[in-house]
Amino acid sequence: MTGVAPEVLSIAGSDPSGGAGIQADLKTFSALGAYGMTIITALTAQSTRGVTAIHPVPVSFVREQFDTLLEDIQPKAAKIGMLGSAELTRVVSEYASKVPNLILDPVMVATSGDRLLEESAIVAVRDLCTRVDLITPNRYETAVLLDTNPARCLDELIDQALELFEHGVSRVLAKGGHMETADGRATDVFVDDLGDVTLLSSPRVNTRNTHGTGCTLSSAIAALSPRAGDWLTTIRKAKAYLGEALAAADALEIGHGSGPVDHFVRWRSTADSTVAKGLQQGPLKPGELRVDERVEISWPR
Ligand SMILES: Nc1ncnc2c1ncn2[C@@H]1O[C@H](COP(=O)(O)OP(=O)(O)OP(=O)(O)O)[C@@H](O)[C@H]1O
Numbered sequence: 567m568t569g570v571a572p573e574v575l576s577i578a579g580s581d582p583s584g585g586a587g588i589q590a591d592l593k594t595f596s597a598l599g600a601y602g603m604t605i606i607t608a609l610t611a612q613s614t615r616g617v618t619a620i621h622p623v624p625v626s627f628v629r630e631q632f633d634t635l636l637e638d639i640q641p642k643a644a645k646i647g648m649l650g651s652a653e654l655t656r657v658v659s660e661y662a663s664k665v666p667n668l669i670l671d672p673v674m675v676a677t678s679g680d681r682l683l684e685e686s687a688i689v690a691v692r693d694l695c696t697r698v699d700l701i702t703p704n705r706y707e708t709a710v711l712l713d714t715n716p717a718r719c720l721d722e723l724i725d726q727a728l729e730l731f732e733h734g735v736s737r738v739l740a741k742g743g744h745m746e747t748a749d750g751r752a753t754d755v756f757v758d759d760l761g762d763v764t765l766l767s768s769p770r771v772n773t774r775n776t777h778g779t780g781c782t783l784s785s786a787i788a789a790l791s792p793r794a795g796d797w798l799t800t801i802r803k804a805k806a807y808l809g810e811a812l813a814a815a816d817a818l819e820i821g822h823g824s825g826p827v828d829h830f831v832r833w834r835s836t837a838d839s840t841v842a843k844g845l846q847q848g849p850l851k852p853g854e855l856r857v858d859e860r861v862e863i864s865w866p867r
């Protein structure tokens with residue numbers, strides 16, 4: 567049965583501050599018109615300032631969540647975020663073949679610098695990378711997956727993304743959010759299933775409020791993948807959405823650390839003329855709110 571909103575699943579950890587993890591994923595799914603569902607792998611005690619504790623969900627209960635959900639609902643796409651441990655990574659791997667359009671964000675460290683994946687889980691994460699349709703590692707995660715040093719420039723990031731592809735990963739989006747480039751842009755490297763490389767570059771938003779950008783991007787790709795067409799188009803649309811959410815992040819004023827992006831920027835800028843006006847008049851030029859292109863969905867529906 568196909569309804570008005572594709573069923574999209576987030577397999578991830580909880581962030582009580584609402585900017586990353588399953589909370590960010592559900593907001594992103596909703597903002598982009600998908601029907602969001604979750605399988606929770608871990609609870610974190612976390613704020614915009616950092617992570618103070620992690621409480622993993624028992625492996626048997628993660629299995630129970632999968633079995634119960636999949637008996638009833640077939641997701642049209644899913645994203646995998648925080649896994650925490652090797653055992654949880656292996657359990658999620660068992661279910662990888664049951665979900666189409668599967669995206670793995672190999673979360674290792676939070677924006678605050680706190681570890682979210684045990685060192686001993688890396689081998690299992692490498693194996694999971696070869697069982698999904700797309701992986702979205704940042705510069706640091708790309709290096710850990712390859713057991714090498716983080717790329718110092720775009721050329722090195724391209725080489726590393728291609729190396730992951732050669733190791734049997736279907737598609738790679740190596741994110742350059744953490745890399746300083748001379749042109750001051752945020753550039754990601756996409757390697758498609760034929761090994762062809764496309765650079766996706768967007769204006770760098772000058773903000774410290776980047777908590778959950780990685781979660782938001784992988785969720786946006788999942789939310790759009792059942793409808794947007796090919797992977798490159800889907801990723802472009804997801805980056806466009808994230809660019810707008812990032813550009814509006816400062817206006818949210820949430821927390822005292824690295825705050826979240828504004829997942830509902832599109833709703834706000836159409837529904838609330840005061841915010842729309844603020845966005846136009848803020849430090850950003852209006853044209854910079856658009857990254858590559860807009861997603862062709864109207865909101866509110
Ligand atoms: N300041 C910025 N301006 C514009 N785009 C950005 C900025 N920072 C990150 N991005 C983009 O956001 C996406 C996420 O990239 P990033 O490298 O920050 O991922 P991440 O480290 O996994 O995120 P997180 O901080 O949530 O763990 C990428 O597409 C990247 O290019």
Ligand SMILES: Cc1ncc(CO)c(N)n1
Nearest residue numbers: 579580581586587648676
């Ligand atoms: C639960 C969770 N998942 C992922 C991230 C990465 O941003 C985070 N900070 N928290």
